[in-house]
Each structure stands twice: as C-alpha cells, then as structure tokens.
Amino acid sequence: MALEDYFQPFSQRDWEREDVDGTVRMAVVGLGGFALKRALPAIAAGKYCETTTLVSGSVRKAATTAERYDVEHVVDYDEFRRGEVADAYDAVYVATPNALHGEYVRAAADQGKHVICEKPLETTAERARELVDVCADAGVTLMTAYRIQLESTARRTREIVADGYIGEVVQVYGGFSHPVLETTSPDTWRLDPDLAGGGALVDLGIYPLNTTRYLLESDPVAVNAWTCSLEPAFDEVDEHVTFTLRFPGEITASCTASFNAHASSHLRLVGTDGMISISAPFGGVVPQNVIVERGEFSVEYTGNPDDEVEEEFDYFGYCVLTGTEPGPSGRDGLEDVRVIDAAYESAETGQWSDL
Structure with missing residues (x-):
C-alpha cells in the first residue's frame, strides 16, 4: 500500500462494519471531572449510547447533571449496588477512583x-484478574477505557507499522506530563496511594505503556523503572517516573511521565527503514499531526481533531449491540496492571523485573 493510502480517508471507522439499530442505555457511575467534562458530553454527542442513569454520592451534583443531560434516573452508590433501577440501563461506565473500580464492576x-471501566482496570494485577474473571463468568462485555485505541492517528499508525513501512521497529519513545496541582487540589484522590494505586506511572505513564503495546501488537517481557518525588505534595506517590520496556525481538520502549x-505528550517509533512521530497523542482530543519518514522521503499529515472519548463510547456501544468483543478488553487492562506492578517492583529493587 502506498503511504498516502493510509491517509485516505484518515478518520474512517474501520470497526464500523454493519448498520445497527438502537442504543445502549448507560449508567454512569461517578461524577468526577472527567465524567462531567468529557464522558457525558461524548455519550450525548455519539450515536450508539445514551445516558439513562447517574450514580453519585452528591445529590446536588447528580440532580444538576441529570437536568442538563435529561437523565431520568439518579441513584446513590448503595442504591446502585442493590440494583434498584437496573431495568433502566444495559451497561455501566465506571469512572470512580481506581481502587473503587472493582466493587462497581462486580455489581454491574x-x-x-x-x-x-476507566483505566487502570484496578490497582493490582490480582484484583484486575478477578474483574476479568467475574465478567467472563457473568457473560458480559468488559472493556477497559483506552480511548486512544479508537482514535484515527493510533489506528492508522498501527496499520503502517504492521505493514512494515518503517521496517522492523527497533525503539519507541513516549512521554506524558501534566502539572496535576494546577487543575486539582492537593487533596485529590490521585495523590492518595490507597485510592489511586500509585502516582504518575498509574495515571499518566499508562498512556505510553498501553499505546506502545497496541501499536506493536505485543506485550513486554521485562521492565526497568525509576521513580522519584521531590515536592512534599507527592510524598506518598511517584511524582516523576522513567521506565524502559523490553519486547520480544529486543525492541525497547523508553517512557516517561x-x-x-509542563503539559506535554509525544510518541515516536523508530524502525530499521523509517520513523513515525505523533504530536500530542495523549491529550484526549488528538490533533492528528503525524510525520512519517523513510529514507529521504517525509510526509506530514494534519487532519481535523478527533474526540477520542466520543469514538470510545460509540465503539463500546457498537460492540455491545453487535455482540463483538472489544479490542481494549478487560484482559488488555489486566496486562497493563501486571506491567505497572512489575515496574514498581523494579523501582524498589533497582533491577529489571521479568514479566
């Protein structure tokens, strides 16, 4: 395939293979900032899901949000666990702090x-594995909310890599930084190790980790990590992290978070014959700026931004309506938590951790 063919059309939904009728009625569990600012608007803008139930511990917030999105049912967490309005929804979006994912996935x-379920799937690999098993036993779909896997830039890049356009991938470089205290208060759950399960690695490092696995279609065999915390606000979690992944074939990925x-994200794949660079891949609305180089030939593509959150919910709804297993499955989420556990072990021991 010629390189330009990957960009025509760039934003095609290659997963949308058949026409389907109806929508998946959603219960949104947890009304934090991301659910309010990104998830609920994305569901409302999409075509395969609709929000019919809100679950929150704040009556005022839930009532205001329900009015804004014309949601009929509002329940608290205990009422949700008891299934008091279970007939009003077909599926559940879990957007609580990480350590609480398990109880609401199980209830659903x-x-x-x-x-x-938002990423990470859980705070330890053992707990994540339990959720995968619980959903498999119940015969229900479990999708981990890796929205970048549904974004056009990542999907076209994966095709270019798989077709060998840049040769054999040798090295991957990825990074994601965000000044968390500029947008949240110091008492945010993200700085509580019991609720978050970690710090920058769990919250931000998971993006280059999962995206690299997705693009290479491979899982790492070992990880080496280093963490540090310099400011008092980050005493209990990692403020900065650097980790190296080793994949089969001696491919390495060097990642930071x-x-x-300063807010920044980047991803670069270096192959034996060429290189792919993606600007700002982890921000939620990807600008679709991709540079592909091969020898003296270089192509830069810039398209209209995708709202990958809307893509994510439409994909989930489509999978449920068609009985299709989602790409970012529960097992995908489990694998990342396994790597994160091993990375923290490596940071503590100063040694490589095998996977």
Missing part, C-alpha cells in the same frame, strides 16, 4: 450489565 456484572512538569 452481578446485574448482568456490560461494563466499560510526570505529575509536576
């Missing part, structure tokens, strides 16, 4: 509801 599975650095 017990009700026979499909689940899309920071809770206290």
